[in-house]
Amino acid sequence: MPRVSGTKRSILDAALxxxxxxxxxxxxxxxxxxxxxxxxxxxxxxxxxxxxxxEQLLLDGIGALAETLRQARDGKTxxxxxxxxxTAMLELISGNQPxxxxxxxxxxxxxxxxxxxxxxVRQEALAEIVAVIQETHPDRPDAELMAGTVFGAVxxxxxxxxxxxxxxxxxEVSESVLFTLSGGLTA
Amino acid sequence: MPRVSGTKRSILDAALxxxxxxxxxxxxxxxxxxxxxxxxxxxxxxxxxxxxxxEQLLLDGIGALAETLRQARDGKTxxxxxxxxxTAMLELISGNQPxxxxxxxxxxxxxxxxxxxxxxVRQEALAEIVAVIQETHPDRPDAELMAGTVFGAVxxxxxxxxxxxxxxxxxEVSESVLFTLSGGLTA
DNA sequence: GGGTCTAGACTGACTGGTCAGTACAAAAAC
DNA sequence: GTTTTTGTACTGACCAGTCAGTCTAGACCC
Numbered sequence: 001m002p003r004v005s006g007t008k009r010s011i012l013d014a015a016l017x018x019x020x021x022x023x024x025x026x027x028x029x030x031x032x033x034x035x036x037x038x039x040x041x042x043x044x045x046x047x048x049x050x051x052x053x054x055e056q057l058l059l060d061g062i063g064a065l066a067e068t069l070r071q072a073r074d075g076k077t078x079x080x081x082x083x084x085x086x087t088a089m090l091e092l093i094s095g096n097q098p099x100x101x102x103x104x105x106x107x108x109x110x111x112x113x114x115x116x117x118x119x120x121v122r123q124e125a126l127a128e129i130v131a132v133i134q135e136t137h138p139d140r141p142d143a144e145l146m147a148g149t150v151f152g153a154v155x156x157x158x159x160x161x162x163x164x165x166x167x168x169x170x171x172e173v174s175e176s177v178l179f180t181l182s183g184g185l186t187a
Numbered sequence: 188m189p190r191v192s193g194t195k196r197s198i199l200d201a202a203l204x205x206x207x208x209x210x211x212x213x214x215x216x217x218x219x220x221x222x223x224x225x226x227x228x229x230x231x232x233x234x235x236x237x238x239x240x241x242e243q244l245l246l247d248g249i250g251a252l253a254e255t256l257r258q259a260r261d262g263k264t265x266x267x268x269x270x271x272x273x274t275a276m277l278e279l280i281s282g283n284q285p286x287x288x289x290x291x292x293x294x295x296x297x298x299x300x301x302x303x304x305x306x307x308v309r310q311e312a313l314a315e316i317v318a319v320i321q322e323t324h325p326d327r328p329d330a331e332l333m334a335g336t337v338f339g340a341v342x343x344x345x346x347x348x349x350x351x352x353x354x355x356x357x358x359e360v361s362e363s364v365l366f367t368l369s370g371g372l373t374a
Numbered sequence: 375g376g377g378t379c380t381a382g383a384c385t386g387a388c389t390g391g392t393c394a395g396t397a398c399a400a401a402a403a404c
Numbered sequence: 405g406t407t408t409t410t411g412t413a414c415t416g417a418c419c420a421g422t423c424a425g426t427c428t429a430g431a432c433c434c
Contacts, residue, residue, distance in 0.1 A: 007383080023298035025212045028419060039385040041422085046383090050420065079373040104295040108346060110288065111210035133372060142355070142363045148347030149340045149367045156339020159295060160332055168329070176329045180336045183370025185320060186266040194409080215393060226410045228396090233408090237394065 008046050010036040012060075015053055020098030023105060024054050055114040058106060061099045062121045068092050069128040079182075081132045086154050086181070087174045093158035094170060104159050126151060153181060195233050197223040199247075202240055207285030210292065211241050242301040245293060246308055248286045253312040255279050260315055266369075268319045273341050273368070274361045280345035281357060291346050313338055340368060 014035035018027040029050055033040040047053040072088035073081045093100040107122060109115065129147035137143065157177045161168060179185075201222035205214040216237055220227040234240040259275035260268045280287040294309060296302065316334035324330065344364045348355060366372075 021297065023296055026298045029421080030419075040420095041385050042383075044421065045385090082372055101295065101297065105292075105297070108288065108291040109210060110208070110292070111213045136372070142352075142359070144351060145344060145347055145355075145360065145363050146367045146372065149344035149364050150372070152343020152347075153336045153340035153367075156342070157332060157336035160335030160339075164331060165329075168332075172329070173332065176332050177336050178373070180333045180340075181367065181370065182373045183368065185269055185323070185333065185337065186365070186369045216395080217393075226412090228398095228411075229409055231395070 007036075007038060007042060011038060011043055011046055011053070012057055015057055016098050016102065019054065019057075020101045024102075029053075051113050055112075055117065058103065058118055059114075059121055061096075061103055062118070062125055065089070065092060065103075066121065066125040066128060069125060073128055073132060078132070078136045081135075082129075082150070082181075083174075083178055085129065085132070086150075086177055087170070089154050090158050090161070090174055090177065091170055093155075094162060097162055100155075100158060100162070104155060150181065153177065194223075194225060194229060198225060198230055198233060198240070199244055202244055203285050203289065206241065206244075207288045211289075216240075238300050242299075242304065245290065245305055246301075248283075248290055249294075249305070249308045249312055252276070252279060252290075253308065253315060256312060256315040260319060265319070265323045268322075269316075269337070269368075270361075270365055272316065272319070273337075273364055274357070276341050277345050277348070277361055277364065278357055280342075281349065284349055287342075287345065287349070291342060337368065340364060 011032060015027065015032045018031050018035055029043050030040055032053075033043045036043070043053070047056070068088050069085050072084045076084055106112070107118070112118070126144065126147045129150055130143045133140070133143045133146055140146070154177055157173070157180075161173045198219060202214065202219045205218055205222055216230055217227055219240075220230045223230070230240070234243070255275050256272050259271045263271055293299070294305070299305070313331065313334045316337055317330045320327070320330045320333055327333070341364055344360070344367075348360045
């Protein structure tokens with residue numbers, strides 16, 4: 001039985017905080033150790049490499065996103081489901097800003113060793129959106145593309161919100177994004 | 188239009204190619220020199236540092252995007268203007284895939300020394316979308332937010348297109364993204 | 375009780391490689 | 405004859421990853 005064993009947790013927390021500020025490359029394992037109040041060796045004792053550490057961080061984060069989308073969708077269909085998912089995703093973003101920033105900064109990278117793994121989990125999250133689209137538009141072959149479009153809209157909208165108008169409420173922002181996705185701008 | 192000597196051009200091209208594959212951090216100045224068929228000293232003769240080199244690359248790229256949006260919008264208003272801008276942006280993305288990938292991977296970073304410059308130019312590009320929105324919705328205070336949402340939708344949609352269904356035509360993808368932004372999914 | 379052993383968590387000084395940036399003399403190019 | 409380019413060697417900082425050793429708690433024995 002581990003004595004203090006919040007160690008893993010505090011390393012992950014420290015890594016997230018630092019990486020959301022300085023990027024993964026800009027964060028050294030030494031930094032992480034200091035921030036976590038732990039020796040560098042302990043970081044390596046708990047995570048075999050820098051890559052593994054951040055892989056777990058991001059995979060956990062996107063996994064949580066997928067789970068959130070799943071729950072938000074539960075029992076709803078069509079526009080209702082989509083609205084619920086958009087709001088839930090924005091809520092998650094605002095509740096875990098460092099993680100949202102990190103995901104936004106890393107999700108399009110193609111240069112990480114665990115890139116494929118990350119794409120897989122991303123697809124899992126997108127699949128929730130795809131499923132909703134296919135319910136109402138079973139004949140469109142571009143459901144994945146549309147799901148990506150929606151995902152990008154919410155992600156970038158959410159980041160924009162936190163960065164430039166954090167005083168707005170979740171309700172307002174949610175309404176705004178849904179307005180955009182409901183054709184408010186093209187009508 | 189400042190003349191760019193052959194050497195500068197080939198250095199920028201080499202840097203773009205390499206960075207879109209391996210990321211900026213994963214690209215060494217030595218790599219860039221070799222790929223450009225030039226001595227390392229020449230790279231430093233033309234660009235004072237690695238940061239400056241990539242700063243110019245990204246700033247030029249996003250500047251071109253802003254210019255493209257400006258032209259696409261020219262003379263049109265409302266939904267017409269927006270549709271034209273979406274298509275133009277997708278066209279730019281597909282025509283300069285390495286740059287699009289690089290921009291997507293770097294635009295949300297907060298850890299580069301020239302981050303502020305990048306944000307400024309990004310705002311300039313977004314301003315074009317904002318302007319269109321404000322024409323038809325002068326009373327909405329969330330034009331920036333909506334512009335970000337649209338930008339994210341097109342960017343992520345475009346990347347998704349190139350990564351997962353490059354066989355689709357620009358027409359199809361453009362139609363798909365506009366369908367999403369026209370409320371096709373929420374109706 | 376006291377003594378000994380073991381295992382797992384943790385430590386931090388150290389190593390080895392990488393890479394941005396420099397130096398400089400000589401050659402092209404303009 | 406000034407600007408640009410070359411080639412190569414070099415420096416110094418930085419950092420991922422290692423490793424020999426410490427600390428602690430519990431187990432097992434007398």
